[in-house]
Amino acid sequence: AQSVTQLGSHVSVSEGALVLLRCNYSSSVPPYLFWYVQYPNQGLQLLLKYTTGATLVKGINGFEAEFKKSETSFHLTKPSAHMSDAAEYFCAVSLNNNNDMRFGAGTRLTVKP
Amino acid sequence: GAVVSQHPSWVICKSGTSVKIECRSLDFQATTMFWYRQFPKQSLMLMATSNEGSKATYEQGVEKDKFLINHASLTLSTLTVTSAHPEDSSFYICSAKDRLGQIYGYTFGSGTRLTVV
Numbered sequence: 001a002q003s004v005t006q007l008g009s010h011v012s013v014s015e016g017a018l019v020l021l022r023c024n025y026s027s028s029v030p031p032y033l034f035w036y037v038q039y040p041n042q043g044l045q046l047l048l049k050y051t052t053g054a055t056l057v058k059g060i061n062g063f064e065a066e067f068k069k070s071e072t073s074f075h076l077t078k079p080s081a082h083m084s085d086a087a088e089y090f091c092a093v094s095l096n097n098n099n100d101m102r103f104g105a106g107t108r109l110t111v112k113p
Numbered sequence: 114g115a116v117v118s119q120h121p122s123w124v125i126c127k128s129g130t131s132v133k134i135e136c137r138s139l140d141f142q143a144t145t146m147f148w149y150r151q152f153p154k155q156s157l158m159l160m161a162t163s164n165e166g167s168k169a170t171y172e173q174g175v176e177k178d179k180f181l182i183n184h185a186s187l188t189l190s191t192l193t194v195t196s197a198h199p200e201d202s203s204f205y206i207c208s209a210k211d212r213l214g215q216i217y218g219y220t221f222g223s224g225t226r227l228t229v230v
Contacts, residue, residue: 034219043119043206043223044157090156094219100147101208101219103157 002027002093004074006104014112019063019078021107023091026072033074034092034101035065044090050074061085086111115141117209119222126197126229134192134225136207143209146190147219148182151204163190197229 007022025031032051036044048059055067065076074091091104116139126132136146145164149157161177163169163184171177179201181193190209194201207222 036221041123041204041224041226044208044221046219100159100162102159103149105156 002031002095002102004033004091004093004102004104006089006091006107008107009105010108010110012110012112013081015083016080019076019081019085019109021076021089021091021109023065023074023076023104024072025074025091025093027093027095029095032094033065033067034094035059035063035074035076036090036092036103037061038088038090038106047076047089081109081111083111083113085109115139115209115211115220117143117207117220117222119207119225121225122223123226124228126227128198128229129196131193131195132197132227134194134205134207134227136190136192136209136222138188138209138211138220141209141211141220142187143190144187144212145210146182146184147208147210148180148190148192149206149208151206151224153204157206160192194227197227199229202227202229 004025034049035047038044047063048057050057050067058064063078088106090106092101094101118137120135148160151157160175161169161171163182165187169182184190204226206224208219
């Protein structure tokens with residue numbers, strides 16, 4: 001079965017600083033990997049996803065993630081944090097397009113002025 | 114892009130009553146729907162997977178008689194929480210995918226906050 005582990009339940013950065021949210025996965029087959037953002041009392045919005053091909057994936061709002069098979073990682077980064085980036089971020093894994101999605105525990109990002 | 118409309122966005126009900134949550138795919142055919150629940154400050158936990166026209170597959174530990182899922186059409190899936198109790202209070206989110214999956218991927222509803230008093 002597939003699973004993801006998000007290191008750090010809470011990350012705090014200053015506005016303009018680098019954002020790094022960590023995600024490691026476990027999968028018996030090449031995984032499909034996702035990052036979602038959730039604002040309070042709302043559903044999930046897809047930031048980016050990796051299925052096949054280029055390992056550096058660019059998403060919305062300036063976020064990007066790199067799939068590193070050797071490290072079984074899919075860390076999310078953004079060069080410069082904005083106040084509006086404060087939210088809960090979830091890493092997720094799926095075995096393929098027909099499989100359900102399993103989520104990490106989430107990382108709450110706080111952006112300080 | 115693909116949109117999933119989930120209603121209601123919040124509901125308060127009395128203990129012992131039933132509550133129905135709807136998820137509709139607005140511009141694609143949702144051949145598969147996933148239902149998740151999320152407790153405060155926790156991650157999403159998969160409850161069940163439903164394919165259109167088939168019985169839902171429930172995750173271990175999820176009571177199928179308590180959480181009734183119906184996916185009778187390609188655009189609508191419902192989750193009914195029967196005889197709700199305060200411990201059922203949670204945030205419920207649906208996710209839908211189309212037949213090919215890779216076109217629309219997984220699209221999430223906006224969630225339903227259920228409070229049982």
